[in-house]
Amino acid sequence: MSTPSGPAPGAALEIVHLLRATTVELGLHSARFAHRNGMHPTDVRALIALMDARRAGEEMSAGRLGGVLGLNSAGTTALVDRLEGAGLVRRVRGERDRRRVVIEVEDRAVELGWAFFGPLIERSVELLRGCDDHQLAAIRDFLTGVREAAAGGR
Template identity: 75%
Template sequence: MPTEGPELETVHLLRAAAVELGLHSARFASRNGMHPTDVRALIVLMDARRAAEETTAGRLGAALGLNSAGTTALVDRLERAGHVRRVRGATDRRKVVIEVDERAVALGQAFFGPLIGQVVELLQGYDERERAAIRGFLEGVRGAAAAADRPLTS
């Protein structure tokens, strides 16, 4: 493992950015009487909504690394707070899916919107080739982080 160099400096900057983003998310959770896992759940649900994908409780729990009981408690808590609702699936009415409520979306946009706007503005300072490199790097980091805890197979 390298102990110095420009690559390691970039790793340290990425870690610092991740810490700051985590702190920002924790402030949102605290100000809104939420647990940090609640915020992560809402992010998963909003990402699924953007991708036009239905999210069952099982899928949400898997994305968050929660067991069935923990997922049920999470969804119950978010539902009581008015952040999500359980509805029947659009294609399979037997399936119950979790949808994020518009009030939760508005709450998130009010808090995270200014930061998102600043990041978009930063990205506009790069040309398309540079943005593609940034996207590729971040996708690679995400994939490496996701794979880091997976057991090695022989």
């Protein structure tokens, strides 16, 4: 039974457990991509961070990438060397500050990711097409809140 202040505790917990199960499945999907492409799961997380930065029009230094991933300097260097050696990223001079070196994702990495994750993304977008603006706002707010709560532990 719902109350004016929100869903019944059982319904809320059901959604939290569904989110956890979804997170597990997404992690397994990502692990399959990593395995299929001879990558470490951290490589995949790095590529996602770099693609997110690219989509936002932001430059990503190695230091910032390491911070996002929770890696030290040596680990970040090894990661970037590995991804660069695989032809998935490149080191370039920053647009805003030419003295700064930034990491950019190569189009090949985007294509590789889209080939694997594209069907899941398309299915997710298809599911969201059935929602109205109010429902989309509620979903966005919920996921943003959960993400911020999880990140609070950093």
